Amino acid sequence: MLNFLVFMMSLRLLLTVARSAWTVALWVAHPKWVDLEQDFSLEPTVSILLPCFNEGEDVYQCIATILECDYPKDKFQVIAADDFSKDDSYEWIQRAEADFPGRVVARRNPRNLGKSRTLIGASHQCASDIIIVIDSDCIFAKDTIRQLVSCFTSPKMGIVGGTVGVRNPNTNMLTQVQTFAYFLSFNLSKTYENWTRSVTCVGGCLMAIRRPLFEQIEPKILARNWFGAEVTEGEDRFITHQVLLLGYSTFVNVKARCWTTVPEKYPPFFKQQYRWRKSGVRDLMLTYKLLPWHFGKVHLNGIYMGTISPLTMMMFTIMIVAAPFFNPLFFINPHSLFLPLAVGAILHLIIARHTPEQKVKNPLSFVLFGFWWVINSFYLTVLCLLTLDFSDWGSRAKSEQEPQSAAPGLFVSPVAGD
Amino acid sequence: MPLMNLQNIVNKSTITVYRVFAIVTMYGVLASVLMFALLLGFYAVSTSWVAPVILSEQDTEALDLTNKILSSHVTLDEMELDIVKTQEVVAEARNHLVALKALHPKIEAAIARENEHRHATGQPLVDLARQKDSDNARAQDMLAQLAEAEASIDKDLAAGLITKVDTIEAKTQFAKTRSDLTDSKIARILLKDSLLDKTGSTTTYMETLDKKVELESEITVLENTIQSGERQIAAEKLLIDQFRKATDLAAQTPLAIAMQLGRANLALVPYDNQQSAVVGAPVYDCYLSFVGCRQVGQVKAVFAGEQHAVHPIFRTDIRGFLVQLDLSNAESAKSKTLFLGSKPLLF
Numbered sequence: 001m002l003n004f005l006v007f008m009m010s011l012r013l014l015l016t017v018a019r020s021a022w023t024v025a026l027w028v029a030h031p032k033w034v035d036l037e038q039d040f041s042l043e044p045t046v047s048i049l050l051p052c053f054n055e056g057e058d059v060y061q062c063i064a065t066i067l068e069c070d071y072p073k074d075k076f077q078v079i080a081a082d083d084f085s086k087d088d089s090y091e092w093i094q095r096a097e098a099d100f101p102g103r104v105v106a107r108r109n110p111r112n113l114g115k116s117r118t119l120i121g122a123s124h125q126c127a128s129d130i131i132i133v134i135d136s137d138c139i140f141a142k143d144t145i146r147q148l149v150s151c152f153t154s155p156k157m158g159i160v161g162g163t164v165g166v167r168n169p170n171t172n173m174l175t176q177v178q179t180f181a182y183f184l185s186f187n188l189s190k191t192y193e194n195w196t197r198s199v200t201c202v203g204g205c206l207m208a209i210r211r212p213l214f215e216q217i218e219p220k221i222l223a224r225n226w227f228g229a230e231v232t233e234g235e236d237r238f239i240t241h242q243v244l245l246l247g248y249s250t251f252v253n254v255k256a257r258c259w260t261t262v263p264e265k266y267p268p269f270f271k272q273q274y275r276w277r278k279s280g281v282r283d284l285m286l287t288y289k290l291l292p293w294h295f296g297k298v299h300l301n302g303i304y305m306g307t308i309s310p311l312t313m314m315m316f317t318i319m320i321v322a323a324p325f326f327n328p329l330f331f332i333n334p335h336s337l338f339l340p341l342a343v344g345a346i347l348h349l350i351i352a353r354h355t356p357e358q359k360v361k362n363p364l365s366f367v368l369f370g371f372w373w374v375i376n377s378f379y380l381t382v383l384c385l386l387t388l389d390f391s392d393w394g395s396r397a398k399s400e401q402e403p404q405s406a407a408p409g410l411f412v413s414p415v416a417g418d
Numbered sequence: 419m420p421l422m423n424l425q426n427i428v429n430k431s432t433i434t435v436y437r438v439f440a441i442v443t444m445y446g447v448l449a450s451v452l453m454f455a456l457l458l459g460f461y462a463v464s465t466s467w468v469a470p471v472i473l474s475e476q477d478t479e480a481l482d483l484t485n486k487i488l489s490s491h492v493t494l495d496e497m498e499l500d501i502v503k504t505q506e507v508v509a510e511a512r513n514h515l516v517a518l519k520a521l522h523p524k525i526e527a528a529i530a531r532e533n534e535h536r537h538a539t540g541q542p543l544v545d546l547a548r549q550k551d552s553d554n555a556r557a558q559d560m561l562a563q564l565a566e567a568e569a570s571i572d573k574d575l576a577a578g579l580i581t582k583v584d585t586i587e588a589k590t591q592f593a594k595t596r597s598d599l600t601d602s603k604i605a606r607i608l609l610k611d612s613l614l615d616k617t618g619s620t621t622t623y624m625e626t627l628d629k630k631v632e633l634e635s636e637i638t639v640l641e642n643t644i645q646s647g648e649r650q651i652a653a654e655k656l657l658i659d660q661f662r663k664a665t666d667l668a669a670q671t672p673l674a675i676a677m678q679l680g681r682a683n684l685a686l687v688p689y690d691n692q693q694s695a696v697v698g699a700p701v702y703d704c705y706l707s708f709v710g711c712r713q714v715g716q717v718k719a720v721f722a723g724e725q726h727a728v729h730p731i732f733r734t735d736i737r738g739f740l741v742q743l744d745l746s747n748a749e750s751a752k753s754k755t756l757f758l759g760s761k762p763l764l765f
Contacts, residue, residue, distance in 0.1 A: 226433075227428075227429040227432045227433045228430065228433060327733050328454075328458060329733070383444070386439075386440035386444050387440065389436060389437065
């Protein structure tokens, strides 16, 4: 058992080091392999879908900043759909609709349906070439839309994503840690997948997809279930996966930027991480279920990223359970602390140089990332594996949220903007 | 439609089973995590736990100690034998020394007497030798005059002044005189030898002195032999004492107790918990690590020697000492931890 754990740990470490080394090599020696040839003359019509739940005033700011993008005003609109929020989110959406006439469509579900159905409902309101899905707590750079659509130079390009930064990097230690995590996830990890145009998860914070593709995938999104229990979270990863299975490319353009407000308190942070982890667990199961259909459609690197990489991470759960039996103080020994400290120091320098607005004032907070990683790898994974029959809005959900029906209908009654 | 219903039933059943499993597992995981945290917390603050250790005569360390004790005994026997042999050598040397020391004054006296005698006879002999030389010189002069006389005898015989008999008698007398002179010269040479004996350092005398030196040297050697023998005996006796002390100490160690009893129930007491380790302190064993405890014996002996071990829970290196346990329940010696003094949580 111990040998197996050591083997898995070594394997994971080896793969991570190899992947990181290759990423650095791509950056330094082959930047063109990572970059995509962009065509900034492309100006397809764009619909920006903004599913919203309990965001309050943030949703207005989100709409305002996306509308400020330097893209022909007549070629893009925002469809903001409220999933029956308990707060004043819908009022803010309506105010945006009033403040930006003709450019914002406001919608509201008659009851809480979950993000996937809200998104699909919103997509039914548009007829554009490209759909851009954004999160309602994000603000955007002025060239975000142009950076995204300029990547659709090839008809095989299915999805283009962007990087998500942190608006509140130094509010507290928790946001500092998340700043590191976001940078790692969007600016570093995606580079490796960009190389083969097979990004396995384009974040729902900023995702551009061809509308026909979205419509093609829509039935599958709606059909997602766990032994009859509807699955509503992780639609971004699912959509990306389905697009890859259809033989299209996926790419993250690091120059398309937006910034989100990360959770500042532990409960919403926990819910967010739980939702993301569960999405990863579901996707891993889906990958193995449909593995034969991946070959020939998805680049081998994408298959590797969808099968081996998350599996070795899952193995960490076993390792984390087993480690205390061999060394109960494993997670607080100096070696375990040194690695996050070292990684944090390096990341701090990189972030300060490349995204100075996200410079973290206390790089030592990365140690907390190490502890969170342990909790995330163990408890959240176990929790996800044991709650696959349950879905909600994660960090935005409130306790008084109405229970979902066992088989909810798709039909969303647009309250306004139809 | 029936197929759909069947699917729904299967799904609902699966979900139900999954949820039951999930709830049980989740609470199990939660309970495990909490228990683990509690366990770590308890052992971080507890000051009465000890880690039982069972020592057997068949343990490698015990066997090593047995070998060492046996080797020590053999060494002790050899050293005692050495002492006896050395004592015999010293005794023999003493006897010999006594005999030689008794001989030494006799040689001294003999040499003194001889020197005295030489002194007494040497000078007169020198004077006599001088006298003899003078006599011989005079005799030599007289012989020269006799040669002239002898020549005149022949002339007197030829002239018929004396008879032939007188001539023969005279010549005989001349020959006798020469012979006497020769004898006197020979005696003088012999006297020279005697003078050399009486007044110079002859080989005989030197041999006598050599014997004396040899005797004195032998006496010194014997004295040294006796001294070194006595030192060796003293050193070996000291070493034997030290060996005996070490052997006695070894006999009081936990390993030796294990060797004597065949098995010893011991426990390692970390220094942090040393105040609990007193002879007679009750020993408690718990059914669930530190919950549900009962007395299973008491501390029988406390050993001073430092021991190193691995913390039974934290797996870190710990330092402490051993205590011997008198257990009413031998199985308690196999527990991961025991507690001294009182129940850790009063139940």
